[in-house]
Amino acid sequence: MSALAAGGGAAADGAPEATAAPTRREKRRERKKERRRRARRQAAARARAAVEAEAPAVDPEEERRLLEIQEAEAAAESERALRAFEDAERRWLEAAAARAAEKAAAAAAEEDARAAEASARNKPKDGQGNQSEEDSEWEYVEDGPAEIIWKGNEIIVKKKKVKVPKGSKEKLQIQEEDRPTSNPLPPQSVALAAHRREPSLSAQEVLDKVAQETPNFGTEQDKAHCPFHLKTGACRFGLRCSRVHFYPDKSITLLMKNMYNGPGLALEQDEGLEFTDEEIEQSYEEFYEDVHTEFLKFGELVNFKVCRNGSFHLRGNVYVHYKSLDSALLAYSSMNGRYFAGKQITCEFVAVTRWKAAICDMFTWSCL
Numbered sequence: 001m002s003a004l005a006a007g008g009g010a011a012a013d014g015a016p017e018a019t020a021a022p023t024r025r026e027k028r029r030e031r032k033k034e035r036r037r038r039a040r041r042q043a044a045a046r047a048r049a050a051v052e053a054e055a056p057a058v059d060p061e062e063e064r065r066l067l068e069i070q071e072a073e074a075a076a077e078s079e080r081a082l083r084a085f086e087d088a089e090r091r092w093l094e095a096a097a098a099r100a101a102e103k104a105a106a107a108a109a110e111e112d113a114r115a116a117e118a119s120a121r122n123k124p125k126d127g128q129g130n131q132s133e134e135d136s137e138w139e140y141v142e143d144g145p146a147e148i149i150w151k152g153n154e155i156i157v158k159k160k161k162v163k164v165p166k167g168s169k170e171k172l173q174i175q176e177e178d179r180p181t182s183n184p185l186p187p188q189s190v191a192l193a194a195h196r197r198e199p200s201l202s203a204q205e206v207l208d209k210v211a212q213e214t215p216n217f218g219t220e221q222d223k224a225h226c227p228f229h230l231k232t233g234a235c236r237f238g239l240r241c242s243r244v245h246f247y248p249d250k251s252i253t254l255l256m257k258n259m260y261n262g263p264g265l266a267l268e269q270d271e272g273l274e275f276t277d278e279e280i281e282q283s284y285e286e287f288y289e290d291v292h293t294e295f296l297k298f299g300e301l302v303n304f305k306v307c308r309n310g311s312f313h314l315r316g317n318v319y320v321h322y323k324s325l326d327s328a329l330l331a332y333s334s335m336n337g338r339y340f341a342g343k344q345i346t347c348e349f350v351a352v353t354r355w356k357a358a359i360c361d362m363f364t365w366s367c368l
């Protein structure tokens with residue numbers, strides 16, 4: 001009994017909580033001990049009865065001593081179990097304390113980091129800090145049409161750089177794709193509905209239609225339509241012309257204005273002064289070879305003409321008349337905007353198909 005009390009004292013030293021409120025395990029052990037004690041007493045009583053029955057002369061003193069030894073053994077065993085339990089509990093408490101300390105340290109470190117970040121953010125913005133913040137929130141992307149710089153034989157394509165918030169680049173590209181390539185008719189307009197209903201007419205069909213509706217179409221008496229533009233696809237007055245110019249959205253004939261700018265096309269007063277006739281002819285022939293070969297890639301040609309001695313608006317004009325509209329469309333999409341001999345080519349669809357009317361002082365080669 002005294003040993004148990006000592007054990008209890010040890011428990012109080014090691015883990016104060018354990019004695020303050022006896023755990024379920026301790027209660028259970030207490031009950032077990034009580035049961036065992038009772039069982040032993042009963043067994044002893046039975047043994048005494050048996051001995052008394054067998055040999056009436058039994059020393060009660062000896063029997064009491066035996067019982068005391070048994071009880072001491074039981075107490076020692078229960079004390080060992082209690083010690084083991086206390087050890088385990090102490091270890092667990094130590095581990096728990098270590099874990100808590102570790103957690104607290106981590107929390108403190110995190111708090112420190114947060115405080116440092118906050119102070120950095122609240123710090124008055126000097127140039128350096130401001131710059132780094134901008135870098136993290138903004139980026140530079142290329143936008144808009146490319147600027148093309150012609151340097152000798154080298155073409156430099158440079159795009160304007162635009163500063164945008166980070167992450168908006170994707171959106172910008174989608175917008176670029178969605179953007180129409182031509183000026184479309186507004187969806188709610190009557191014109192679009194009409195346009196959708198009717199199949200679009202070819203340049204020649206439009207001209208025929210207008211010619212039917214207009215008396216003296218394209219003649220001196222026709223004051224509405226520009227006869228010169230009808231014949232050549234070009235007019236000395238350009239956009240300032242008071243008469244109607246037809247600009248078909250597709251045609252079998254392409255016009256590249258002022259594409260040829262070699263010798264022979266200098267201003268009238270210089271003409272023939274710098275180049276001999278042979279040089280001019282050679283230059284033309286080289287140009288013809290190159291350009292004709294290029295346009296022949298897109299389909300069969302009906303006519304290929306280079307205007308040579310006309311006035312300024314006709315000078316160096318190249319007319320390419322295809323057999324099929326598909327070839328003309330392909331040539332247009334392939335050649336428009338490309339560079340040839342250091343000059344950007346601008347293609348136009350023209351309604352010119354009657355070459356006898358167009359040829360006044362044109363220099364032509366037959367390609368048939």
Ligand SMILES: [Zn+2]
Nearest residue numbers: 226229235241
């Ligand atoms: Zn005109």
